[in-house]
Amino acid sequence: MPDLPLIEAKSIARHFGSVQALQGADFHVNRGEIVALIGDNGAGKSTLVRILSGTDRPNSGEIRVNGEPVLFSSPQDARAAGIETVYQDLALAPDLDAASNLFLGREVFKPGLLGRLGVLDRAAMARRAREAMSRLGVQIRPNAEVFKLSGGQRQSVAVARAAAWATNVIFMDEPTAALGVVQTRGVLDLIRRVRDAGTAVVLISHNLPQVLEIADRVVVLRLGRKVAEAASSDITVDDLVSAMTTGSLRRWQHQKTGNPSND
């Protein structure tokens, strides 16, 4: 049986007034891969991710999840389709503990009358949060308040939360932008473990060497369209820069010389 893409977006267009953010962009994500979505500022990456995660709607185009056409009218719709998003500013409540953040908006009630009165099953949530985090090798206590965690640990909580709920795809917007070297390494390892656990990851990043290091496939957007797409093993940072700025990958040159020189 041919593997359908988890998510497939075809000819997505989105304009804000006269500004064309997306002009018929195509994009797809396969199971078990890390896809990097790159492009210069204004290329349409964020708009595309917002559309695919349900926070924005396209003016035209089609989105399919596991082959089925879908219409996301809210982030809840996207979540119901197994799509989670890790935002650049994390979207964690710092005063709540890690388990509470993992279950924020998806609280588990106690069984019986107490649960119907709105009483939370803290023990169950703490246990499941611990399991979800340890599956990904995140060693953070479920009852640790987020404000007491380091930046990398906070990012780990955010990623673990997305991974705990995403059955299909996680979108991550610059997940290591605010982190130091060691913490970045930890988060990249975590992203690989998420991928290895079967969830596809879409990464938005400006850090091109990092993109090549972690992504299986790279998609380049420019002026609202997909201009290039390649396995990350086949390309170099210079190729990506070229694609982002001129719209062409210069792959012929790369393949001829192995080390593209300046024009």
Add this chain to the structure above:
Amino acid sequence: MTSQVPTEVMPDGGTRRLSAILGSQSLALLLVLFVLVAFFSLMRPDAFPRIANILNMATDASILLVLAVGGTYVILTGGIDLSINGVLVFSGVIAAQAMVWTGGDNPPTLLVGLVFAMLAGAAWGAVNGFLIAKARIPALIVTLGTMGMSLGSALLITRGIDISDVPDSLVVGIGSGRLMGVPVLVIVTAVIVIAGGLVLAYTRFGRYTYAVGSSPEACRRASINVAGHLLKVYLLAGVLSGVAGYLSLARFATTTLSGHTTDNLQVIAGIVIGGTSLFGGSGGMFGTVVGIIIPVVLLNGFVVLGLPPFWQQVAVGAVLIGAVYFDQLRRRLRDR
């Protein structure tokens, strides 16, 4: 490797749950309260630690505590409710008026009064909640406005003259009544405080209250209806102000139009002294109880010692500033 770095040592299990309820600041404050009680008891063993005096203090604290339960929810969301004293007086007037219209001096009449007091409080709470959550006007301004509006309306309705036509059974039964030696006011307050504390600590409503105050944006992204939750919280504060107005009516046998002018500030001071952050997100009901009781004990203690009771205001002001300073230190750690 980040994810492998062990977290800071956190107390585990049961002790953590206890500390979640108490909070470290309110634990320190509990110590302060014990020291105060011990000090006044040693200075005047014949007067201060007497049952009668303790019940007296509990009664003094009761109406403020009812207001503070709602106020704690409001401040935890990062908001403020200055209107509680105005709503208290307004609700008392409406309840008194309703009982005058109903006539009679029997349980149904008292119930009518309670229902009207709660409805009047709920109405102001809804106005506050709508203007803050939906119209996005700062809570400080909205509730400053509704404080004036509710108090002014109460004065308009009564033409500035207190309504003292309060059913005797309300005054005798609830206002000065006792159940097994304990004032009914104290029992009612205890029930409200405990219910409010349990809901805050153990239910989703309580958790969303902390979450909304901690990061509204995180809540929106988790599909939590932030505006809806704020509306409910201000509604709760309004209803409890209504209940407080009813209790005030019972205790003083009159509408006390000019008797609650600083209740809002006393309540906010107590909540903040109790460790609830003015910026929202952290704190709790236990701290609020201690924070409300400390000023009451101070005032009583100064009176018992024969010191000018005005010292209480000076002491409470200093404690308030200290409490906010500690909160700032904590937040600097949080936002590092």
